[in-house]
Amino acid sequence: MKKRMSLICFVIVMALVLSACSSNSSGGGSNGSSKKEVTAWAWNINVPVLKKAAELYEKEHPGFKLKVTELGREDVYSKLTTGLQAGGKGLPDIVLVEDDHFQGYMNAFPKAFVNLSDKGFDKSKDKFPTYKADLLSKDGKMYAFPFDSGPTGVFYRKDFFDKAGVKAEDIKTWDDFIAAGKKIKAKAGVDLLGLDKNGDDGLYRMMMNQQGAFYFDEKGKLDLTSKESQASMETIKKMKDANLLKNTVGWDAWISAMANGKVATAPSGAWLTGSIEQQAKDTKGKWGVMPLPAMKEGDNRAANLGGSNYVITSASGNQDKAYKFMEFFSTSDDVQLEAMKGGLFPSLSTVYDNEMFTKPDEFFSNQTIWKTFADEMKDIPAANYTGDYALTQDEVEKAQSETLGGKDAAKALKEAQDRVANRIGQ
16 A cells, blocks of 8 residues: 555656746746747848858757848848737747847837846946947946947049049048039049938938937937937938939849949948948959048047847746857857858957957958958947837938928928827927
8 A cells, every 4th residue: 555655656747847948938928947049030141141050059059949030121020010019929939039129129129038147147238339338228227238230431433533543541521521512523424422311321320320329319319400410310411412422222223333333432330341242243352441421520430330139038938048149149250251251240348359250351452351341349339229210210211302402401301200209299
């Protein structure tokens, strides 16, 4: 009888243990105790980088598995929004979120993502530029792992510059840039740059950012009528009045203008490097990169355009496992160098000493272009996107279109500010 009772007790205990194991492996809960594989959503070049990182990580953590679902960029945001509205249902452990979307999600869903500072990520915070850490923080706590950045510069055709007798090093300000554009248009017969006059505020944003200004100030107040905003819009208008802009509607037209030698420059983020190399292969050796011109000589020439980050969803049942992997991902030099192969520029400062940043790039006239971008990172001002960025961007693009169509820049921006203020209640 004693043996029988012992056997019954053993069976009951084992059943409870197996039940607990089964519960853990199902992934319900958010304490990181799950035994299942870690899941992630990402798009494009980010997918092979994640997979490569998982291979490297598994060498030190046998049995680790990462399942990456590749989705289109807009599909990621659509599914993420739907999942958050449903309380986290159907979401993966890890999601890629761009700089300009992050604050919108944090404002709309304050508890959507795991607090990384409480997990210990602050010990790595000083490895990333201040503007990134500020962007990804709320109430002093970080909620995303910094990934790639978009330090800016002017990509330019050296052959067109040489033909016009223009030297990149002589261009210090945007007025210098416009004067050079006039010479290039006269002697080389090409426009200075491509711009979608009705739907691309990238140039305006870069000019705003380098001046330490943005759509919203540091307190989140709408700031489209600032002197920095007006100076940016009026500078773009000067380019239009000098007949230096080629109207390139959409991404394909913008890239084609560069590839086909229709424009002499492209102010943009470092990520453009990969696109030029892939889409304009026969122009190897004809390109150079210089810092953005300043508004006034001696002013800041650093800005950011683009960039992305990874979050862990609060609904994840794999939080601890996902955190340890993403901590490795975001602080590993090897992973960030892998990302650079696809044209992504890392935010991790420890990688900037690697030879990839110091060796000449044949495509770009043997310049050390990556060092140019890396040297800029510490000087990039923070930008406060807020949750109203997308709505405001639409109105800014409308104001730009009106300005280039002849309306006074100050008036167009004031009207845009009034429209946005009405919609967001400021």
